[in-house]
Amino acid sequence: MTVFEMIVARKIPSHIVYEDDLVIAFLDIQQTTKGHTLIVPKEPYENIFDMPKDLLKHLIAVTQKLAFSIKNAFNASGINLLNNNGVVAGQTVFHYHFHIIPRYEDDNFDITFSNNADQLNEDDYKNRAALIKAALS
């Protein structure tokens, strides 16, 4: 049983901010920034690859509602949405979830993307795009 299933089942304490039949949202214990919140499906799907489409749509719709509310509650300047899938991607709890991370001036949360553009030529981009398009069809 994941720690999030324990929260859903009220087996461990948490600070729940939203709940309906399908999803639940609660404060991330780390509070990376003030108001850092997690939204999870009540059913323990592991990652985005396992999530049923309708449930994912609902989860995203509620995420938008929470993003508005969290931004307003703390007068945040922005919001990061983060969803880690797999150990290599930084996932530590294997129960699907979105991080809703309100952003403030000088909050010291670093989400900088590395830039590899100077190592690539036009063919590299074409090949990468072609691989993704082929996998979509």
Ligand code: AMP
């Ligand atoms: P991830 O690394 O994307 O899998 O994120 C897992 C998150 O779950 C981390 O940010 C943890 O701080 C958070 N977390 C773990 N245990 C708890 C808990 N008992 N209550 C609230 N958040 C938790």
